[in-house]
Amino acid sequence: RREGVQMQRYKRGYGVKGWNRVQCYAVRMENISTEAQRRLKILHFWEKHGDEATIDAYQISRRTLYN
Numbered sequence: 001r002r003e004g005v006q007m008q009r010y011k012r013g014y015g016v017k018g019w020n021r022v023q024c025y026a027v028r029m030e031n032i033s034t035e036a037q038r039r040l041k042i043l044h045f046w047e048k049h050g051d052e053a054t055i056d057a058y059q060i061s062r063r064t065l066y067n
Contacts, residue, residue, distance in 0.1 A: 042054065042058050042060070042065075045057065045058070047063065051065065
């Protein structure tokens with residue numbers, strides 16, 4: 001039964017250009033590291049609240065933020 005599920009996943013994207021790349025990207029996003037999650041959280045905060053608030057909230061330098 002498990003083999004059938006794997007076959008269905010394969011058939012779902014069969015013939016779609018770029019499907020393999022999208023599938024590999026999805027697998028990588030599921031396994032994102034905790035450091036990457038922290039950085040993404042900081043970037044979302046920065047987008048919403050701006051430079052000064054982000055620097056104060058996360059105690060990082062402006063240079064680190066822009067890098």
